[in-house]
Amino acid sequence: MRIRAQVAMVMNLDKCIGCHTCSVTCKQTWTNREGTEYVWFNNVETKPGIGYPKHYEDQERWKGGWKLDGKGRLVLRSGGRLARLGKIFANPDLPTIDDYYEPATFDKDILVSAPGGLTDTPVKKPYSKLTGEPMSIEWGANWEDSLGGGTMDQDPNLRGLADKVKFEFEKTFMFHLPRICEHCLNPACVSACPSGAMYKREEDGIVLVDQDRCRGWRMCVSACPYKKVYVNHATGKAEKCTFCFPRIEAGQPTICSETCVGRLRYLGILWYDEDAVLAAATVPEEELLDAQRGVFLDPFDPAVQQAAREAGHPEEWIEAAMASPVWKLISEYRIALPLHPEYRTLPMVWYVPPLSPVLDAAGAAGRDDTDADDIFHTIEDLRIPVEYLASLFTAGDTAVAGGVLMKLAAMRAYMRARTLDGTVADELLDGIGMTADQVEAMYRLLAIAKYDERYVIPAAHAKTAAALEDLGGCSLDGEGGPGMGGGPVPVILSTRRP
Template sequence: MRIRAQMAMVMNLDKCIGCHTCSVTCKQTWTNREGTEYVWFNNVETKPGIGYPKFYEDQERWKGGWKLDRKGRLVLRSGSRLRRLGNLFVNPDLPSIDDYYEPATFDKDILVSAPGGLTDTPVKRPHSRLTGEPMAITWGANWEDSLGGPTAQDDPNLAKMGETVKFEFEKTFLFHLPRICEHCLNPACVSACPSGAMYKRDEDGIVLVDQDRCRGWRMCVSACPYKKVYVNHATGKAEKCTLCFPRIEAGQPTICSETCVGRLRYLGLMWYDEDAVLAAASVEDDAALLDAQRSVFLDPNDPAVQQAARDAGMPEDWITAAAASPVWKLIGEYRIALPLHPEYRTLPMVWYVPPLSPVLDAAGAAGRDDTDADDIFHTISDLRIPVEYLASIFTAGDTGAAAGVLMKLAGMRSYMRARTLDGTVAQEILDRIGMSAEQVEAMYRLLAIAKYAERYVIPVAHQRQAAELDSQLTDCALDCAGGPGMGLTITPVARS
């Protein structure tokens, strides 16, 4: 066993209101400069929908992630190393600007500098940030925001469900899905990079780009099934979410977590067995990948694991932080967080608590008893957001696993409702979800009313690591020419 530390995130989708504050603050911190106008390290999608970039979940088209070959070996979906080398200069699986969107700006000066006496009101027209030419805005990173219909029928996840979901007005549904780089345990982008510029940090598992080694081959963009690696068109270099590692090293949460209005993000350390990663990613049955990845994680409260961490040179405060990690509690102890598309076999480390429709209201509307365990759990299959759709996104189609998580969440709500109203202990519900009263109440506190220090348990980098970390800063930071803080060059807009 080789124990490793991984900084991970969990997002509670029940609390996301789609305000995009996380996207805006991330944009202002990392990508508010020339060459990254179309780049969103963090974006919030509306599901169902085709996402950003368009159809990024369709791996038959983009060849992202991993698959098993005929001999059961794990190989990149983008092909062999020889195939990738042959496509260095003409990558057939690369999204175009139309799959993202053409960034625009506006000639605002015309509103204040137009001469008097005009018969027509001056209008600020959109101009391309890439060419300076007038353009029509037809798409954007959040174009589908709250639409819940016009593009939903093209969602690749719905294509797997056939006629299960019908978009009738009274039955339509949507939820918001914030996305960042998954900082995977088995990152396809790292393996696909011909120049070795993509790498995974030993000390905390954050995946970064060595800007000096990057040659702009863009194979990382194709290989990432989540399409969270971008190309700076001004520098020709690959860029991606850094999990705000300068803040993480100082014990602070990422900027998207810090500014999240819904307080839906959790950050913490996870221990995992590096020797078990390949076997977990190579499991033949897609539906078994969730349990396979969970088996890679090590219980930070196990004395044997703690001793193994000490033997591996982990600082004592990191061991303490891992034991208090809210991420471990949601993923490993309560088992209510799920990975995004485990079938991509990258073993992602940004997990989600799936959204739960108002199950108690649904039970009442259906004429059922919202205090009866059988009636509550039966309602799970009739919720507005279909279990099959959630399973397609979070459990590789395993509806049983997705329904099990929803039942725990519904059971928690029903238990806490009875506990709050009359002080009763709904033991039948506890028995059905296999949790104790203490666990349910602790899970409720973490999901509903957890304080700042409970949601973010981030140990600081140690002084003895400073030299190593400092040597990596020039490799992975974006404070190169044209990087954050280096000044923003504004291209003059041509007027028409």
């Protein structure tokens, strides 16, 4: 067993209101500069929808992620070394700017400098930030916001659900899906990079790009099934979400987590067995979720703690792993799920799926909202089909997706009964296989957890502090980088809020 630490994130989609604050603050921190006008390390999509870039989930088109060959071996969808070498100068599997969107700016001066006495109101015209030419805005990173783009019927996750999903206004369902780089345990981008510029940090699992080694071959863009690697058109080099590692090293949450209005993000440490990653990525599709959970190690196991010490991990990290909200949501309560586990990258950003107002739906259907069977049958009839959630988070396994929704619904029903009249709904607890203490702890974490409970990140060990300081900021701090060559990127400090 080779024990490794991984900084991971869980997002509770029931709390996302689609305000895009996370996207804006990430943009201002990391990609508000020349060459990255179209780049969003963090974006919030409306589901159903085709996403950003367009149709990124269609791996038959983009050939991202991994697959099993005829002999059951794990291979990149983009092909082996010879196949990638054959298209290194002309890669056909790259999204174009139209798949992302052409960023625009506006001639705002016309609004303040227009002469008086005009019969028509002056209008600011859009101009391309890439060419400077007048343009017509036809797409954007959040074009589908709140179903505004009209592309929900093109969502690949809706295949085979035509009979269940009716695209009439009064029956339409939607939810918001924030996305960042998954910082995978088995990252396809790292394996596809010809120059070895993409790498996964040993100390915390964050996937980064060495700007000095990057030669702009763009194979990482094709290989990433989530399309979260971008090319800076000013420098010609690859860039991606850094998991705000300068903040992580200071024991602070990522900027998207810090500024999240809905407080839906959780950050923490997971221990995993590096030797088990390959085996977990090569199991049959229906076993992928359990296999990935099996890679994670119990932070309360004395043998795991001893292995972490022998591997050189400080005590602060061992303690942080035991207090990790990510471990609780993924492995203890088992209500967090990975985005598209069938890509076999073993993503490390997981999601608590959204739950429709199931208790109200149960009452409206004449069912008992404190009865486990009635709640389960109501879940099967919710406006957000379980099949759709399964296609996103469980490789199509509706039993697992339905089980998670059942736990969330039972938690709500149990807490409501306990709060209103002090009763203990034992049949609900028996139905989900959890104790009263576990349900109440899960409720606290999901609903009312404080800052220090949501973000449990150990600061970089004192022995490595000097080495981190000598790095002089991050690898993007050069010409075209966020610091524009002006020295280390400052860690943004903030006042902690409850």
